[in-house]
Every structure is written in structure tokens, then in C-alpha cells.
Amino acid sequence: MQTVTIIGGGLAGCEAAWQAASRGVPVRLHEMRPVRPTLVHQSDQLAELVCSNSFRGDKLDNAVGVLKEEMRRLGSLIIRCADQTRVPAGAALAVDRARFAAAVTAAITTHPLIDVVREEVSGIPAPGTTAGPVILATGPLTSDTLSEDIARFVGADHLSFYDAISPIVLADSIDRSIVFRASRWGRSLRAEHTEPEAAGPACGVDDGEGDYLNCPMDEEEYRAFYEALISAESATVHDFDAAQFFEGCLPIEVMAHRGRETLRFGPMKPVGLPDPRTGRIPFAVVQLRQDTLAGDHFSLVGFQTQLKWGEQARVLRMIPGLRDAEFVRFGMVHRNTYINGPTILRPTWQTRTRPDLFFAGQVSGVEGYVESAASGLLAGINAAHQARGLPLQEAPRESAIGALAYYVSHAEAKHYQPSNITFGIMPPLAEPPPRHGRGRQGPSKKEQRKEALAQRALAALEAWRADLPVAAPGAGA
Ligand SMILES: Cc1cc2nc3c(=O)[nH]c(=O)nc-3n(C[C@H](O)[C@H](O)[C@H](O)COP(=O)(O)OP(=O)(O)OC[C@H]3O[C@@H](n4cnc5c(N)ncnc54)[C@H](O)[C@@H]3O)c2cc1C
Numbered sequence: 087m088q089t090v091t092i093i094g095g096g097l098a099g100c101e102a103a104w105q106a107a108s109r110g111v112p113v114r115l116h117e118m119r120p121v122r123p124t125l126v127h128q129s130d131q132l133a134e135l136v137c138s139n140s141f142r143g144d145k146l147d148n149a150v151g152v153l154k155e156e157m158r159r160l161g162s163l164i165i166r167c168a169d170q171t172r173v174p175a176g177a178a179l180a181v182d183r184a185r186f187a188a189a190v191t192a193a194i195t196t197h198p199l200i201d202v203v204r205e206e207v208s209g210i211p212a213p214g215t216t217a218g219p220v221i222l223a224t225g226p227l228t229s230d231t232l233s234e235d236i237a238r239f240v241g242a243d244h245l246s247f248y249d250a251i252s253p254i255v256l257a258d259s260i261d262r263s264i265v266f267r268a269s270r271w272g273r274s275l276r277a278e279h280t281e282p283e284a285a286g287p288a289c290g291v292d293d294g295e296g297d298y299l300n301c302p303m304d305e306e307e308y309r310a311f312y313e314a315l316i317s318a319e320s321a322t323v324h325d326f327d328a329a330q331f332f333e334g335c336l337p338i339e340v341m342a343h344r345g346r347e348t349l350r351f352g353p354m355k356p357v358g359l360p361d362p363r364t365g366r367i368p369f370a371v372v373q374l375r376q377d378t379l380a381g382d383h384f385s386l387v388g389f390q391t392q393l394k395w396g397e398q399a400r401v402l403r404m405i406p407g408l409r410d411a412e413f414v415r416f417g418m419v420h421r422n423t424y425i426n427g428p429t430i431l432r433p434t435w436q437t438r439t440r441p442d443l444f445f446a447g448q449v450s451g452v453e454g455y456v457e458s459a460a461s462g463l464l465a466g467i468n469a470a471h472q473a474r475g476l477p478l479q480e481a482p483r484e485s486a487i488g489a490l491a492y493y494v495s496h497a498e499a500k501h502y503q504p505s506n507i508t509f510g511i512m513p514p515l516a517e518p519p520p521r522h523g524r525g526r527q528g529p530s531k532k533e534q535r536k537e538a539l540a541q542r543a544l545a546a547l548e549a550w551r552a553d554l555p556v557a558a559p560g561a562g563a
Contacts, residue, residue, distance in 0.1 A: 087110075087111065087112060087473065087474070088111070088217055088218030088219070088472075088473035088474075089111070089112045089113065089114055089216070089217045089218045089473070090102075090103075090106040090111055090112070090113045090114070090218055090219055090220075090221065090466075090469045090470060090473055091113075091114050091116070091211060091216040091218065091219070091220045091221070092106075092113060092114070092115045092116065092220075092221045092223060092466075093116045093207045093220070093221070093222050093223060093224055093232070094116070094117065094222070094223035094224035094225055094228075094447065094449075095115050095116075095117030095119075095132040095133070095194070095202065096132070096133060096134070096223060096224075096225045096447060096458070097133050097164055097447060097455055097458045097459040097462065098223040098225070098446040098447025098448070098450075098458045098459060098461055098462030098465070099115060099117070099132075099221070099223035099224075099446070099447065099462060100115075100132050100133045100163060100164065100190050100194050100462070101162060101163055101164045101459045101460075101462035101463045101466060102221050102223060102444075102446055102462040102463070102465050102466030102469065103115045103194055103197075103200050103466065104162075104163035104193065104194065104197070104200075104466065105160075105161070105163075105462075105463055105466030105467050105470065106466045106467075106469055106470040106473070107197050107199040107200050108161060108557060109467070109470040109471075109474070109557045110199070110470075110474075110557050111199070111218075111469075111470040111473045111474060112199045112200075112201070113199060113200045113201065114201050114203060114216075115194065115200055115201070115202050115203065116203045116204075116205055116206075116207045117132060117202060117203070117204055118204070118205060118206035118207070118229060119204070120204070121204050121205055121206060122206045122229065124227040124229075125227070126227055127227075129187065130204075131184075131187035131188060131190075131191045132187065132190050132191040132194055132195075132202075133164065133167075133186070133187050133190035133191070134183075134187050135181075135183045135186065135187070135455065139173070139180050139181055139182070139183045139186075140175060140178050140179070140180040140181075141154065141165075141168050141178070141179040141180065141181065141455055141456050142178055142179070142454070142455075142456065143177055143178055143179075144177060144178060144179040145177050146537070146540040146544075147533065147536050147537070147540070148509075148536070149486055149506075149507045149508050149509045149512070149539075150454070150456050150457075150486075150506065150507050151540075152486045152507075152539075152540045152543050152544070153456055153457070153460055153486035153487060153490070153507045154179065154456060155544065156460075156485055156486055156487050156543065156544065156547045157456075157459065157460055157463060157487070159544075159547060159548070159551060160463060160467075160487075160547075160551065162459065162460075162463055163190060163193055163194075164190065164455075164456075164459035164462075165456075165459070167181075167186055167189040167190045167193065168181050168186060170185075170189055171185040171186040171189055206229055206231075206232075207224075207232060208229070208231040208232055208235070209231070209232065209235040210222065210232075210235050210236065210239055210443065213440065213442065218442075218469075218472070218473045219442045219443070219444060219469040219472045219473060220442060220443050220444065220469075221435075221444040221445070221446050221462075221465050221466070221469055222236070222443070222444065222445050222446070222449060222450075223445070223446040223447040223449065223450075223462055223465075224423075224447075224449055225423075225447055225448050225449055225458075226420075226421060226422040226423055226424070226448040226449065227421065227423065228423040228449055233245070233247070233423055236423075236425065236449075239437075240425050240426070240429075240430050243426075244425055244426040244429050244430060245423065245424070245425055245426075246422065246423070246424050246425075246426075247421065247422070247423055248419070248420075248421060248422060249418065249419065249420055249421075249422035249424075249503070249504070250337070250390035250419045251390055251415070251417050251418050251419070251503060252385045252386045252387065252388065252389040252390050252391070252417050253385065253386050253389060253391070253398055253402060253413055253415065253416050253417040254383050254384065254385045254386075254413065254414040254415040255374070255383070255384055255385075255386070255408065255411040255412060255413055255414060256382060256383065256411075256412040256413075256414055257376075257382045257383065257384055258382065258412070258532070259408075259410050259411050259412040260299060260374065260384065260407055260408065260411065261406075261407045261408070261409060261410065262407075264301065264302075264406045264407035265299045265300055265301050265302075265374070265406075265407035266299070266300050266302070266361055266362055266363065267297060267298070267299055267300070268297070268298065268300055268359055268360075268362070269297055269298055270298075270357070270358035270359055271358040272358075297376070298373040298374060298375055298387070299373070299374040299376075299384060299407075300359055300361075300368075300371045300372070300373055300374075301371065301372040301373075301374065301405045301406050301407040301408060302356075302359075302361045302368035302370075302371055302406060303354070303368055303369055303370040303371065303372070303405070303406055304368065304369050305369045307369075307370075307404070307406060308350070308354075308369050308370045310404060311401070311404050311405065312342060312346060312349070314400070314401045314404055315338065315339055315342045315393075315401055316339065316342050316343060318339065318393045318394075318397040318398075318400070318401050319393065319394050319397050320339065320392050320393055320394065320397075321392050321393065321394045321395075321418070336390075337390050337391045337392050337393075337417075337419055338353065338388070338389050338390070338391050339391055339392070339393055341353075349370065350369075350370050352388065353372070353373075353387060353388025353389060354370040354371060354372060355370075355371070356368045356369065356370055356371040359371050359373075372386060372387075372389070372405050372408075373386075373387040373388075374386060374387065375387050375501075382510045383414050383508070383510045386402070386417075389402075389417060390417050390418075390419055391417035391418075391419070392417070392418060392419045393417070395413075395416045398413070398416050398417060399411075399413060399416075414508060414510070415506060422448065422504070423448075423449055424448060424449050424450065424451045424504055425445060425449065425450060425451055426451065426499055426502050427445075427450055427451030427452075427493075427494035427495055427497070427502065427504075428451075428494070428495060428496055428497050428498065428499040428502055429499045429502075430445070431445060431450060431451070431494055431495045432495055433480045433481075433488070433491040433492055433494075433495045433496075434464070434465075434468045434478045434479065434480055434491075435450065435461055435464055435465035435468060435491065435494075436468065436478070441472075442472065444465040444468065444469055445465070446458070446461045446462040446464075446465035446466075447459075447461055447462055448504070450465075450494060451494050451502065451504050452490060452494060452504055452505070453504035453505055453506050454506045454507075456507070457490055457505075457506060457507055460486075460487050460490055460507075461490065461491070461494070463487070464479070464481060464487060464491060467479060467554070471555070474555075476555050479550075479554065481547070481550060482546040482547065482549070482550050483512070483513055484512065484513060484542050484543055484545075484546035485543045485544075485546045485547040485550065486507050486512065486543050486547075487547070488546070488547075488550075489507065489511050489512040489513070489543075490505075490507050490511070492511075493505055493511045509535075509536055509539050512539055512543065515535065515538055515539065515542070518531070518535065519531065519534035519535055519537075519538045
């Protein structure tokens, strides 16, 4: 029997190890702590939560709740330990972090098929040097030498060391009576040539290749927004080097501090964007770009920020058209090592060029504790199948776990950013839910849609799960 080699004993690595071992496949799990610490982890425990103690919503009315329910049904170790160590947190699943990490560590280190090796792995094991598949799950703080080797494997252009994320808002919450749809200089979707003046920095302004929603500002609105932005409170910097920003990806508040007009020459540049209702160029413009897979989400172009989340909501709702904006995700800037999933991965979490090599967790291009564990779960099942000579599995796209795998392997590569699970990355319903005689108390259309997506996801997951091969004889858990 082959052995699965897993590098990284975090949420993804532990879940992958558990899934493989539960299928009767021996696992060798390499974790570098405590021999080599990271600048964020504080203990030698496996699956240490580096920041919040929350696994977010636990109800089926939100996508991460559906993902957790699917993981429970698939025998997730991470969710089982989270359920066992939960603390009161309303509709969310939050845990006692020390008890949680201790529970995962105990389960992994006492499993007869899992061998934990405390050492740093400094390169991707070459083909044929391990006795089976390899899963790389070294997280956002992957050690430097291994990162260099990953960059060699995927190509330096396909490995990011930093996340500078712009906020994302729900399409439904944008006021269409105020914003107008246009690309700079009237260029439409997928124009062949990029307008040099509009090209802007890497994470910055309209690149002339998409259709944008534009929020026009007059001078008074701009001045008020500017004052609110420079006086808003920034989040505590978690990370040691988060203050060193790439010049092309500066947080908007840092740009604003450089001068009153800086934003008007950067992400809020209005040139080439006449408002069709007045025929005039607005004083400033905030552009919103549609996410190609999640059509009901729009990100604020070039608005990466580290303002506190409450402050982001307050200040960004001053933008015309965003007064009632619902934020799917707030902006942030932090250290994050991750590959460009759509270029590198298949939905099985294998790499496209080396089928015995899998990525899982944050380094694979997902975002969040639950998503990291979910990717480890599928990578673990598939590595175990490969070790046993069984066919590899793609989870159904309608399920939350399958939608996440599809997003990471198929989203648009050029603007790729790690994503949390959301209903927006699941395929739309074939038919919108029927309006049943809704009184004031009845569910809204949005609630009915979420419920229908959740029920469809669980049904698809069940059908798929029923066909999964059973564990090898004698697999102990
Ligand atoms: C500062 C910070 C705060 C975050 N806060 C949150 C949050 O509040 N909520 C949330 O949902 N997500 C958060 N995330 C994102 C993400 O969900 C977590 O980082 C999560 O722990 C990722 O799980 P993982 O298994 O991919 O990586 P990790 O849990 O980090 O596990 C990776 C493991 O690999 C080990 N390792 C690294 N390099 C090597 C090597 N060369 N050899 C052997 N072992 C190695 C590390 O020591 C680590 O134990 C945060 C990320 C960061 C960086």
C-alpha cells in the first residue's frame, strides 16, 4: 500500500491526513512547528487557529453553514472537533481554541495509520521520492525555502505572497438608479487593446477589459468621502510585514494620506467615463467590477484597504450608489502565500502537470478556516484513492464543497483572488423559487433562493457520497 505524504499540519493538512487514514491509507504528516515557528502561530499544536476562534455561520441560510453540514456528512475531523469544543456564539460555530487544537492533535497523533514528523520540508518532494501522492498544505505562512521551490514549480507569476483585497458587495444592494454601466473610453467586454492611460497599477484601475458599474461623485461628495477616509480607523496589523505594501497595491487610505487629489489620479480616476445621464465627466468615480463566476458580486476596483470592518462599511457607504451596500467580504491586506488555483489545479485539488501532487488549504487559493479544511478533505479523499488505485473524485458543482473546488480550478485566472464559499459561486438555480403567497412574515425571494440552493447542495452531496468507495478493510479511525 502506498503512503500519502502531507506537508503542513494545519487545518487542511490534518483534515487531509484524517480522510486518507480513515480510508485505510498510511499517512506521513510533516509539521515544522515547534522546530521552526511561524511569526503568527503561538503553540506546537496541530490545527492552531491563528486569529479568530470562529468558523462563521452554522445555519443553512448561509453558504459556509451548508459547507460545514456537508463536511459533517463526509466525516470531517475539523468540524467534529469544532462541534465538540464549541462555545456560545449565536448562529455561528465558535470554539475554545486551545481545546479545539488539542482535540485535533490528539486525534491525529493517536491514529495508528498517521505518523507525525516534526520537521521543515524545504522543497516539493521530487516525483518518485515518496512512496505515494503528496499534499502540500503549508498555509499562508509557508516557510521561505519551500515557497521558493513552489514558485519554481508553478512559475513565479503564479505564486502570491500578499493579499491586498478590495471589498466585495452584493449586486442586489447597489443602487442602479445612481450608478452607470460603462468601461473606460467606451471599451466593451474583452477589448483587444488596453488603453495605456487606463492601464494603471496591477491591482488598480479599470484595465479596459470589462464592463464596470461606475459610482459618480461630485466635488462635494468627494471631499466628504476623502475626509471620512483619512480619519477612519485602521485594523490592527496582524502580520509582521503587512506595513510594507507593494506600490501597485497600496491601501486606499494610504494613498489618500499622500494628498487630497491622489485618489482622483488613481483608483477614482474619472477620465474616459462620462455619465450618460449628464454627458459630463464626474469629479471622481468608483468602479465596481463583476466577478465572472459569482455574477451577483461586485468588487470595488483598486479599493484594497485595512480599515476596520465597521469603518469600511461606514465610509464606503458614502459612495453614491452604495448607501445600502451589503458587504460579502471586507477589504484586507495581509501576508498570504497562495498559488493561482485556476492555472495550476484541477477540481480534484491535483496539479494539472503532476497528478501525484495536490495542493490544499490557504496555499491552494482558498480563503478561510472552513474552506481550508474543506479543500484538505477532498484532497485527502483523492490522495487516498490514488494510493489505492481507485478513480479520483470531483464533488458535484451544486454542492458547496464542489463549488469551491470548481471556483479554485476554473475562476478567471487573471484577476484571481482567494474566495470564501458563497452562494454566488454555486451554479444558479435552473428556475427561481416560486413566489408563494408571501405575507409580511413569509420568507423573501432571496431567502427562498438561499434555501433552494442549500437543499440542492445537500441533495447533490448525498447522491455523490452514496457512490464513494468504502474504506479499505481494516481502516481504523
Ligand atoms: C494572520 C492571519 C489571520 C487569519 N485569520 C483568519 C480568521 O480569523 N478566520 C479565518 O477563517 N481565516 C483566517 N486566516 C486565513 C486561513 O483560514 C488560516 O490561515 C488557516 O489556518 C489556513 O489553514 P491551512 O491549513 O491552509 O494553513 P495553516 O493552518 O497555517 O497550516 C499550515 C501549517 O504548515 C506548517 N508549515 C509551513 N511551512 C512548512 C514547511 N516548509 N514544512 C512543514 N510544515 C510547514 C505551518 O507551521 C502550519 O502549521 C488568517 C490567515 C492569516 C495569515
